[in-house]
Amino acid sequence: MSAVAHAQGHAGQGSQALAPADPLPITGGTFKPTADSLKTYQTPAWFRDAKFGIWAHWGPQAVPRSGDWYARFMYVPGHPHYAHHLKHYGHPSERGYKDILPLWKAEKFDPEALMDLYVAAGAKYFVSMGVHHDNFDLWKSRHHRWNALAMGPRRDIVGAWRDAARRRGMRFGVSEHLGASHNWFYPSHQYDQFWPKMGADYDGADPQYADLYHPKHDEPFKGNPDTWYTTDPAFHKIWFNRIRDLVDSYEPDLLYSDGGLPFGEVGRSLVAHYYNSSIAKHGGVDVVYNCKALGSGEFYPEACVQDVERGVMSGINPLPWQTDTSNGDWFFTDGDTYKTAPDVIRMLADIVSKNGNLLLNVALYPEGNLPPESQTLLSELAHWMGTNAEAIHGTRPWAVYGEGPTETTAGAFKESAAYTAQDIRFTTKGDALYAITLGEPRGRVTIAALGRNAGHERRAVQSVRLLGVAEPLQFQQTDAALVIDLPARMPTRHASAFRIAFGA
Structure with a gap:
């Protein structure tokens, strides 16, 4: 590899x-x-x-x-x-x-x-x-x-x-x-x-x-x-x-x-x-x-x-595809540099929004047990998935894969991207649309793709829920964007997923 x-x-x-x-x-x-x-x-x-x-x-x-x-x-x-x-x-x-x-x-x-x-x-x-x-x-x-x-x-x-x-x-x-x-x-x-x-x-x-x-x-x-x-x-x-x-x-x-x-x-x-x-x-x-x-x-x-x-697609691929990557080197190496949970979660959301899957090698010691970095990664993934898995598993791409300031480079061996909370990826399941921030948002989240004049969705937004929070969030849908007010405390770190429902 x-x-x-x-x-x-x-x-x-x-x-x-x-x-x-x-x-x-x-x-x-x-x-x-x-x-x-x-x-x-x-x-x-x-x-x-x-x-x-x-x-x-x-x-x-x-x-x-x-x-x-x-x-x-x-x-x-x-x-x-x-x-x-x-x-x-x-x-x-x-x-x-x-x-x-x-x-x-x-x-x-x-x-x-x-x-x-x-x-x-x-x-x-x-x-x-x-x-x-x-x-x-x-x-x-x-x-x-x-x-x-x-x-x-x-x-x-x-x-x-x-x-x-x-x-x-x-x-x-x-x-x-x-x-x-x-x-x-x-x-x-x-x-x-x-x-x-x-x-x-x-x-x-x-x-x-x-x-x-x-x-x-x-x-x-x-x-x-x-x-x-x-x-x-x-x-x-x-x-x-x-x-x-x-x-x-x-x-x-x-x-x-x-x-x-x-x-x-x-x-x-x-x-x-x-x-x-x-x-x-x-x-x-x-x-x-x-x-x-x-x-x-x-x-x-x-x-x-x-x-x-170790790469991604530039947009929604019409056929299902897969990224394979590793949290470290392909075989264990002393003194290695490892991907963290934020790296993996944000990469996963980007890939899934583009009709792909992520296959992640989690490095093992030669003896078969986990290095501390792999243990930490799995623990943090478990916490994030425990709240946000419904925005990942069983989903399909939306009209567009996402929005935001960060440009991703398509192709093998080009997986690095410094995502921000303004980078958003979309997935769908049934009538629900999920918007996943590729960073930790604060205060408000603004989604231009859901503005009334964006042309991606003719139905009006009816409700917005943050996965991990029981009560619906306050929001405003303008011609330019959907603006969501965030709670004082977020349920998970690294990335946040919003479940958006539409009226008839």
């Missing part, structure tokens, strides 16, 4: 992936492995209602407590991860990433207790990491010996998360980052260029570990910038078998790919299988496939739910 990775390529309608030599084993049904067939997909109502999900982007790369992409950059001299590895674990020709894997014990991992916190914080779906670019499966993998049952925690991490989520009525998802692993891991095959280990091959060059680091290849050096996904059909088959095993074994409600739809017909076959399997079980498509308009691969916005990494 990094801008560095996604800068390697761009998504498009074309793909350099080869078609499979033999038909892939998929569940037959409505969907075929073609773009036109997959474009008939419709997002299920549960996802549109959920609005907020929590993700455990967590695995053995958290062990060094140094942040994202450790398994790659520990093989790149000059990078901080290389220096950290040399100091704490030894030279990567002797002790490589394979030696980090057994150190991930997850000895404080309590999915039941964590899921209670996630539910209280307002999450309606939960996503478990299935496999990151490090090529380590977090489930009882039928096709790969490098997995969490065989080493490290010696536990079915995906299964434990799934059971905890479903016991609480939450929808459950998995993320797969395996598609990019083949080329992402290529530094492990190189050699050191400095004394005293000049010319020493890293452990990825050892053939006995080729199923972890992948067979040696030079694809990233061939001058093709579109190298997020390999063109090697042998790896395409590996990817298909392992991700089908993940989907069939755990029946997730959501599957996330870290990039465009991988590998041409191979990827389309997997998604068709996923959708058809849902139809066979539920009588209709009740699952979500997330992919991105980033990284090489295919992207058809009608065929999936678009995911925007």
Whole structure:
């Protein structure tokens, strides 16, 4: 999960992936492995209602407590991860990433207790990491010996998360980052260029570990910038078998790919299988496939739910979509800077007003427990959601997404915005309109979009309630704006939600 990775390529309608030599084993049904067939997909109502999900982007790369992409950059001299590895674990020709894997014990991992916190914080779906670019499966993998049952925690991490989520009525998802692993891991095959280990091959060059680091290849050096996904059909088959095993074994409600739809017909076959399997079980498509308009691969916005990494849309998107982000680095790092509750709440309101969902990774220590910053975030989200959830869950966009002085920049890796109480976002549910301030208002709130001459609503405002306050508020609707008088004490911090009702 990094801008560095996604800068390697761009998504498009074309793909350099080869078609499979033999038909892939998929569940037959409505969907075929073609773009036109997959474009008939419709997002299920549960996802549109959920609005907020929590993700455990967590695995053995958290062990060094140094942040994202450790398994790659520990093989790149000059990078901080290389220096950290040399100091704490030894030279990567002797002790490589394979030696980090057994150190991930997850000895404080309590999915039941964590899921209670996630539910209280307002999450309606939960996503478990299935496999990151490090090529380590977090489930009882039928096709790969490098997995969490065989080493490290010696536990079915995906299964434990799934059971905890479903016991609480939450929808459950998995993320797969395996598609990019083949080329992402290529530094492990190189050699050191400095004394005293000049010319020493890293452990990825050892053939006995080729199923972890992948067979040696030079694809990233061939001058093709579109190298997020390999063109090697042998790896395409590996990817298909392992991700089908993940989907069939755990029946997730959501599957996330870290990039465009991988590998041409191979990827389309997997998604068709996923959708058809849902139809066979539920009588209709009740699952979500997330992919991105980033990284090489295919992207058809009608065929999936678009995911925007660490970014937002500029306005109301006609199709449901999702932001994925983290409260800190993607894997735990010492001395990190964290998003606070105001950051997350305001981002959530902005995204929901634009027909999107927020999937938030809440950083975990390598042992599986929460850092203090994550604990505080969940506690403050629980308090805010306890009062204001009705303005978020089950809502739909209004005529306009919002108003205010702060301009947001659309696109991936552009999530920062210094919102104010004058920035307002709108959601609707039934006959109610909700107006959410992206800051803590004082005295009065003025909403220009609800002025009689604004043209967005022909009905007059009948009543205004502040969520968390029993009595209706005093207001005045003029030609220019709706002006609301605030109580002396606000029920929640960070952002306030007003429920606005209209006359006939």
